[in-house]
Amino acid sequence: MTAPASRDVVVTGLGATTPLGGDAPSTWAAALAGESGARTMDNDWSETYGIPVTFAATIKEHPSEKLSRPEMKRMDPSTQYAMIAAREAWQDAGAPEVDGERLGAVVSSGIGGIWTTLDAWDTLQERGARRVLPMTVPMLMPNSPAAYVSLELGAQAGAHALVSACASGAEAIGYGIDMIRAGRADVVVCGGTEATIHPMPIAAFAASRTLSLRNDDPQGASRPYDVDRDGFVIGEGAAVVVLESAEHAAARGARVYAKMAGxxxxxxxxxxxxxxxxxxxxxxxxxxxxxxxxxxxxxxxxxxxxxxxxxxxxxxxxxxxxxxxxxxxxxxxxxxxxxxxxxxxxxxxxxxxxxxxxxxxxxxxxxxxxxxxxxxxxxxxxxxxxxxxxxxxxxxxxxxxxxxxxxxxxxxxxxx
Structure with a gap:
């Protein structure tokens, strides 16, 4: 039986892993404190490839702190980040009991499994086709984060991955809102993830002249609205929210953060x-x-x-x-x-x-x-x-x- 559509959609869970912190509370606390997640990268990419940028907003907590070794091996970093954020958001929402057919997952990425894609290409060139990992395609596909979240939670109302570049994560939340309003789901786990701190994407963004070149001041490089701004600082991480119909959240006495109204x-x-x-x-x-x-x-x-x-x-x-x-x-x-x-x-x-x-x-x-x-x-x-x-x-x-x-x-x- 299809549940009645509810216009009111509320937020009951939050999760994140970011350059500011390994979870949502530490990320928010660091943001309120005005901290920067930008730092000089510990690699030789600039010398090896001639990349003019030596810094990025790298992830604060390595995924191995929260994921098992088998999970790390079968997931691209973009999926790893999404899983960490989704698990936190789900627990933050109180791990709601919900029929899988009334539970959705919408987790987007602008670029997808770029590390897996480029590593597989290197393996093919250097070691031949037989050494390319059999899990390569499931790891690189941009819907992998949504798929793994749906598998984790048993979400059967739909697993979706909207791709709209830097608007992807917000559009995923918008789609989750629409799923609940349309009566397709009572609960939707949705958000966005990215793991592109790799020499090729950094070189490409640098070539387009969109990255800041303040190598001597990474933490001061991202300066929106300053007269001397010179581009963005590339970052990585994921954020996920749990959305519920207001009716479903009220029925289980859930803590509500806010309403996703429009x-x-x-x-x-x-x-x-x-x-x-x-x-x-x-x-x-x-x-x-x-x-x-x-x-x-x-x-x-x-x-x-x-x-x-x-x-x-x-x-x-x-x-x-x-x-x-x-x-x-x-x-x-x-x-x-x-x-x-x-x-x-x-x-x-x-x-x-x-x-x-x-x-x-x-x-x-x-x-x-x-x-x-x-x-x-x-x-x-x-x-x-x-x-x-x-x-x-x-x-x-x-x-x-x-x-x-x-x-x-x-x-x-x-x-x-």
Whole structure:
């Protein structure tokens, strides 16, 4: 029997493994403290390959701390991170009892098992076809994290892996919301993951001139909205949330962090890597999300921005925010948490959604670090260096995620 659809979707579990911490609480605490996860890499990639970047926001806790040796051998790092985050989120939600046919999994990655792909190619070239591992395809496929999470939890309502570059993690959460609203599931475990700190992706991003080159100051390199910003810091990790229909959560007495009230999607159809300079798609996504949540601009007190530290992208987004909110923008508290975490690519939207959920739940907007000289064209009040208290009463926050290909996702979070 199909359960009735519920418009109200709530968050009951959070999990993460990131450059700031090995779980969600330590990651959030480090973000509130304004810590940076960027560090000089302990390798010779720069000397060996001529890569101009020597630092990244690498994972804080190695997966071997929480996964067994057999699991490590059969999973690409992107899946390892997802499994760690999913297990934490599930336990944080109280390991709810739910029929597998009413349980879904949506875990996305922007790039997938790149380590497995490139290692297999090296093996083929150096040692021949017989030495390529038989688990190579299940390890490299971008739906591997979603598949393993569904296997772990017995999720049979659907296992999905939406791929929309750096918007993937946020879109996965949006899809999970839609699954519950449509009556397909009562509980959905969803999020994003990425493990691309490998010489080839770093070389490719460096070639596109999107990475910061501040090798002498890794922790100060990601500086959204600073006049001297020079690109993003590549990061790795995963974040996963447990979504439930409000009815299902109430029936089992679950602790609720916040309500996932709105989803807005759009596409620019403008350029494969650059955003529409007028921000039309970003504006459309935010407006659709707020309309979906039945929230007006006066209720929006916080925005967790996509804000990667690129010259063009940062200001396009802030102009879009002001276009959507108008004068209500003046009471918004803007956070750019990639200044601390680096850019987790397909995992970024999920991690920033987790931060937005925590911000609403604890009424604290995390800081933006490394902004020494704010860009004079910045049009939204920025939370700098210290957390900002959010007001009492009914509040709403927006999490923006944008990806190469013109993908735009806006999620609206409200207090439960």
């Amino acid at each position: 989803v807005g999607l759009s596409s620019d159809a403008y350029h494969i890597t650059s955003p529409d300079p007028e921000g039309k798609g970003q504006v459309a996504a935010m407006r659709r999300s707020l309309a979906d949540a039945d929230v007006d601009g006066a209720e929006v007190v916080h925005v967790n921005a996509h804000a990667t530290s690129t010259k063009v992208g940062d200001l396009t987004e802030t102009r879009s925010i002001r276009t959507v909110l108008g004068d209500d923008t003046d009471h918004v508290r803007l956070s750019a948490t990639k200044s601390m975490t680096g850019h987790l690519l397909g995992g970024a939207g999920a991690l920033e959604a987790l931060f937005t959920i925590k911000a609403v739940h604890e009424r604290l907007a995390p800081p933006t670090i490394n902004v020494v000289t704010p860009d004079p064209e910045l049009q939204v009040p920025l939370v700098r260096d210290e957390p900002a208290t959010l007001p009492d009463g009914d509040i709403a926050a927006v999490n923006n995620s944008f990806g190469f290909g013109g993908h735009n996702v806006a999620l609206t979070v409200t207090n439960a």
